Amino acid sequence: LNSKLLKCVFGDVAVDMFLVSSYEATCMSPAYYKPGVVELTLTTDGQNRMHIGPSGSPLHFTYYLTPTVSQATPSFGSASGGSIVQLAGSHFINDGRLTCRFGTVDVRAIRFISSQLILCKAPKQAPGTVMVTVSNNAQNFSSRSDVTFLYYDLMFFHLHPYLGPISGNTSVTIESETPIPEGAASMIRCRFGDLVVIGEYLDSHHLKCIAPAVVTPGEVTVLISINLQDWTEASQKYLYYEQPVIKTVDPPLGPTGQALSIRLLGTNFISTDFLTVRFGGVSVEAPGIYLTQPGVAPTTTEVVVELPVLDVSTAMSRVPLYISNNGQNFSPEGVGYWDPDEDSHDVPKSMRYFVFHEQLRLKQVDPEYGMLYGGGFVSVFGYGFLNYTTLACSFSWVNSPSAVFVSSTHVMCEVPNMLKSRSNHALGHAFLRITLNGRDWSRSSIDFRFLGTCPIGHFCQHSDHTHYTLRVLPCSVGHFCESEGMSIPSPCSPGTYQPHPQQVQCQQCPRGFYCPDSRMTAPLRCRRGWVCDEIGLTVPHKRCPKGHFCGTGVSTRLAWGHNSGESGPAEPRPCPPGTFCLDGVVAHNSKPQNYSTAQPCFQGYFCPPGSGSIYGAGACPLGRYCPTPRHTGLV
Helix, strand or coil, X not given: CCCCCCEEEECCEEEEEEXXXXXXXXXXXXXXXXXXXXXXXXXXXXXXXXECCHHHCCEEXXXXXXXXXXXXXXXXXXXXXXXXXXXXXXXXXXXXXXXXXXXXXXXXXXXXEECCEEEEECCCCCCEEEEEEEECCCCCCCCCCCCEEEEECCCCEEXXXXXXXXXXXXXXXXXXXXXXXXXXXXXXXXXXXXXXXXCEEEECCEEEEEECCCCCCEEECEEEECCCCCEEXXXXXXXXXXXXXXXEEECCEEECCCCCEEEEEEECCCCCCCCEEEECCCCCCCCCXXXXXXXXXXXXXXXXXXXXXXXXXXXXXXEEEEEECCCXXXXXXCCCCCCCCCCCCCCCCCCCEEEEECCCEEEEEECCEEECCCCCEEEEEEECCCCCCCCEEEXXXXXXXXXXXXXXXXXXXXXXXXXXXXXXXXXXXXXXXXXXXXXCECCCCEEEEEECCCCCCEECCCCECCECCCCCEECCXXXXXXXXXXXXXXXXXXCEECCCCCCCCCEECCCCEECCCCCXXXXXXXXXXXXXXXXXXCCCCEECCCCEECCCCCCCCCCCCCCCCCCCCCCCEECCCCEECCCCECECCCCCCCCCECEECCCCEECCCCEXXXXXXXXXXXXXXXXXXXXXXXX
């Protein structure tokens, strides 16, 4: 029935009804003054009403307050849709037509929680911010809402660093190419494989997550969520590795103030831009306190790192080495205390060390020359020497067969065979240098001269007739080396001596001395009772003259006072008054019947000083008498 009188009646309010077909008609509900349930009837004449429910039963229509939205959680999601959004507000009705509108796209609510809380799934949308509204009947939405939902574009996350030890605790900075909503601060999560950790909001383009510990090394996928729902895979996988271990440091020491490189041999090294070696400290240190250097890992068992160049204000000597594949987590782990003299961590933590030593300063070499055939040792004096197995010497880059540490100022270097090494310094001058680590040589050097024949004043003893490999030795005391090429020094003959080394001839025994043996280094003083008035005397053969006695070292037969009027130790002394001395007297103190001493004169005779016979000067003169044998006859 299509009539202008055909109307829908909501309670007592009639509105026009529009006939769609003989089975369907539409009516626009009128405004009502309060929420509630009214009866919906039909009139065809404007007066009589009829029930239009099933089997003529009454049909009811519910008026409600317009639902409002006060908050959306989360307030952002992926443009691909699918985010479960919790809408808080008022006047929500648990009805199948409960609908959420995101911008211009409507979706049915997926769950009614209460009249103030519902859940909706965000539909797919273009990136941007849209208004969020709710309708209880899928038709009537509020015309305006202060609640918005941000659709963000596909996000790309990059990990820095993208690897860490299986022990975890690596701070991974996550960089986003697109801005991250500030509201995501409390909802950031990172999933490393199956393990989820809470993240931290740094700024609009950076997040941070701490990698959890795992059991086995390997790569895992990293997913990031900024709204607790939508997970985005990072551009790289995260690599868990076993802790790197340093087993050998080559070399273990080096000079300060030089740009040098060392090799670290061990296991589990990874070639990355994050590979770092730290010199000093403990396992966990704040950045910038200790010196660090980037490393290069040609293989998983070798790292090459350049030493830091230390200035005079940096005091370092023996320091522990720590290595990190990611620039953060250094191994060995668990070292909380360290001292230069501490070794308790060496075995349990596999600690390895490097020694920074001062620059070597070479001052002198003794002797300053050697044979081109090599052999023997020379002494090098200087400063800064250390006792290491890698100590070595070089003669113009021909390495010494061996080096011996004596003290911090003295090292002995074996002279190499320059002829065998075919060095162009085999004859002539070479520069002597020293290294403590077998690689880095002293900046200072000493001039050393190689000779073809043994020089004068020296001898070169050979091991046999075919091996000329022993050092140039200075001619020893008691010997002389008068020509080149001597293999054995010549001994000084009797009558000569030599107190100094490296001499070409011996000295003749001087007057007052005698030299009875060969190889003498000092002459013997002439014996008492004898006179040694000849040069080169081997045995004293002249007795002390009559009337005198001689002590040791008498060098002339001339009597006392001959030269100066005073006696000297190298002259015969006259016998005392009242005594006489025969040849060879040694003392003036008389011992009876011992004619090697002065003897008294006969009684009745007198003996003036220097008497050489038992009668002295003769009988006592007239007018005098000599009462005792020792009397001078002057009474």
